[in-house]
Amino acid sequence: MTSTTTSPAVTTGTGRSATAVDTLRFATAGSVDDGKSTLVGRLLHDSKSVLADQLEAVERASASRGQDTPDLALLTDGLRAEREQGITIDVAYRYFATPRRRFILADTPGHVQYTRNMVTGASTAELTVILVDARNGVVEQTRRHAAIAALLRVPHVVLAVNKMDLVDYAEPVFTEVAAEFVQYATELGVPEITAIPISALAGDNVVEPSANMDWYGGPTVLEHLETVPVGDDAAEAPPRFPVQYVIRHDGVRHYAGQLVSGTLRVGDEVTVLPSGRTSTITAIDVLGRKETAACAPQSLTLCLADEIDIARGDLIVPTAAAPLTTQDVEADVCHLADRPLRNGDRVLLRHTTRTVRAIVKDLHGADELTANDLGRVTLRTAEPLALDPYSEVRRTGSFLLIDPADGATLTAGMAR
Numbered sequence: 346m347t348s349t350t351t352s353p354a355v356t357t358g359t360g361r362s363a364t365a366v367d368t369l370r371f372a373t374a375g376s377v378d379d380g381k382s383t384l385v386g387r388l389l390h391d392s393k394s395v396l397a398d399q400l401e402a403v404e405r406a407s408a409s410r411g412q413d414t415p416d417l418a419l420l421t422d423g424l425r426a427e428r429e430q431g432i433t434i435d436v437a438y439r440y441f442a443t444p445r446r447r448f449i450l451a452d453t454p455g456h457v458q459y460t461r462n463m464v465t466g467a468s469t470a471e472l473t474v475i476l477v478d479a480r481n482g483v484v485e486q487t488r489r490h491a492a493i494a495a496l497l498r499v500p501h502v503v504l505a506v507n508k509m510d511l512v513d514y515a516e517p518v519f520t521e522v523a524a525e526f527v528q529y530a531t532e533l534g535v536p537e538i539t540a541i542p543i544s545a546l547a548g549d550n551v552v553e554p555s556a557n558m559d560w561y562g563g564p565t566v567l568e569h570l571e572t573v574p575v576g577d578d579a580a581e582a583p584p585r586f587p588v589q590y591v592i593r594h595d596g597v598r599h600y601a602g603q604l605v606s607g608t609l610r611v612g613d614e615v616t617v618l619p620s621g622r623t624s625t626i627t628a629i630d631v632l633g634r635k636e637t638a639a640c641a642p643q644s645l646t647l648c649l650a651d652e653i654d655i656a657r658g659d660l661i662v663p664t665a666a667a668p669l670t671t672q673d674v675e676a677d678v679c680h681l682a683d684r685p686l687r688n689g690d691r692v693l694l695r696h697t698t699r700t701v702r703a704i705v706k707d708l709h710g711a712d713e714l715t716a717n718d719l720g721r722v723t724l725r726t727a728e729p730l731a732l733d734p735y736s737e738v739r740r741t742g743s744f745l746l747i748d749p750a751d752g753a754t755l756t757a758g759m760a761r
C-alpha cells in the first residue's frame with residue numbers, strides 16, 4: 346500500500362476501474378486544533394497506507410522534540426508547509442489505498458481561509474469528515490462546515506467527535522454532541538450523517554474499534570470510509586460531455602473530453618450546446634479501444650454522423666435529456682478571494698471547459714461579498730450557457746468566477 350501527494354490539482358477519469366467503483370473522494374473539515382492532521386496521520390498509519398520513509402521521518406522528528414510516540418500530525422503538517430508557499434487555494438490531494446478501496450483525500454488546513462479551502466476540497470467529494478473537539482461540542486465553525494456540506498450537496502457527512510480521551514470516553518458527551526449536530530445538519534438538508542466517537546491521538550475508532558468505548562456499536566472511521574456506497578451518482582445522472590479538444594484523424598473529427606456524468610452509447614441522438622445542432626454518435630473510443638458505450642467519469646473521444654461546427658467549450662448531451670441554455674444565472678456562491686465581489690462587476694465565468702464574459706447583476710441583499718462569504722448571486726452572461734441545476738448534476742451545475750484582469754479565481758458558484 347502506498348501514499349503519495351500532489352498539489353494542487355487532481356484529474357480523474359482515465360478509466361472507470363480506477364475511479365468510479367473503487368475510489369472514494371473525501372475531504373476533512375474542522376476548526377483549528379480539532380485534530381484533522383492527527384486523524385489523517387492516524388488513518389494512514391494504522392491502515393499502513395503510509396510510506397515507510399515518511400513514517401521514519403516522523404519518528405525522527407518526534408524524537409528530536411523529545412516525544413517517544415510519533416506525532417502523527419507531522420505526517421500531514423510537513424506536506425502542508427511545502428504547499429503553503431504560493432498556492433492560492435491550499436488543497437493537496439493525497440492518495441492512499443486499503444485492500445477494499447482507494448481513497449483520494451482533499452486535505453485542507455483549518456486555520457485561515459477555511460471556507461474557501463473547504464469549498465475547493467469538498468466540491469468533488471462524496472464524503473466529508475467534520476471534526477469537533479468533544480470538549481467544545483458543536484461550535485460556529487462546525488455549523489459553517491455543515492452549511493457548506495449542505496450547499497455543495499456532499500452526499501455523506503461523518504461527524505467525528507474527537508478527543509474522547511479528554512472526556513473520559515463518556516457516552517453522554519458523544520450523544521449530546523451528535524444529537525445537536527444531526528438536528529442542525531438535517532435541517533440544512535444534509536442527506537446522510539454518521540457520527541463516530543474517536544480519539545485520533547490514541548487511535549480509538551479510527552481504524553480499530555475502541556476498547557475504551559464499548560458502548561459504541563457503529564463502524565470505525567475507516568470501516569465507514571471503506572463501505573459507504575459511492576460512484577454511482579455520476580454514472581446515473583444525465584449524460585454530459587464537455588468538449589476539451591477537437592482532433593482531426595483520417596479526415597474524421599473526434600471530440601475528446603471527460604464524460605462528467607451519465608452514460609453515452611453509439612447510436613444516441615445528441616444535441617450540441619449552446620448551438621442546438623443535433624447528430625448521432627457513430628463511434629466511442631476509450632483509451633484507444635472502440636467501445637459501444639462509455640460512462641462517467643471516463644475520458645473518451647467520440648465521433649458524430651454529421652459534420653457540425655464544434656469547439657472546445659461546447660457540451661454534447663442526449664437530445665432527450667438536454668439542459669436549458671440561459672444567459673441569466675442564479676446561483677449559491679462562496680466567495681474565495683480577498684478582493685470583494687460587487688454589483689456591476691465584470692467577470693469571466695468558467696463552466697466546464699467553457700469560459701464566457703458575465704456581469705454581476707444582483708447580490709441579493711449584500712453590498713459585496715468578501716473572502717469566505719456565502720451568498721446568492723444573479724449573473725448575466727454574454728453568451729448562452731448550458732447549465733444544469735447543481736442539485737441534479739454537480740459538474741455541469743457548478744462554475745467559477747474569474748477576475749478578467751489577472752485570471753485570479755474569485756468565487757465558486759452552484760447554479761440553482
Ligand SMILES: Nc1nc2c(ncn2[C@@H]2O[C@H](COP(=O)(O)OP(=O)(O)OP(=O)(O)O)[C@@H](O)[C@H]2O)c(=O)[nH]1
Pocket residue numbers: 375376377378379380381382383384418454455456507508509510511543544545546547
Ligand atoms: N488528547 C487528544 N489530543 C488530540 C487528539 N487529536 C489531536 N490531538 C491534539 O490536538 C492538537 C491539534 O491536532 P492537529 O491534528 O494538529 O489539529 P488540526 O485540526 O489538524 O489543526 P490545524 O493543523 O491547525 O488545522 C495536537 O496537539 C494533537 O496532538 C485526540 O484525540 N486526543
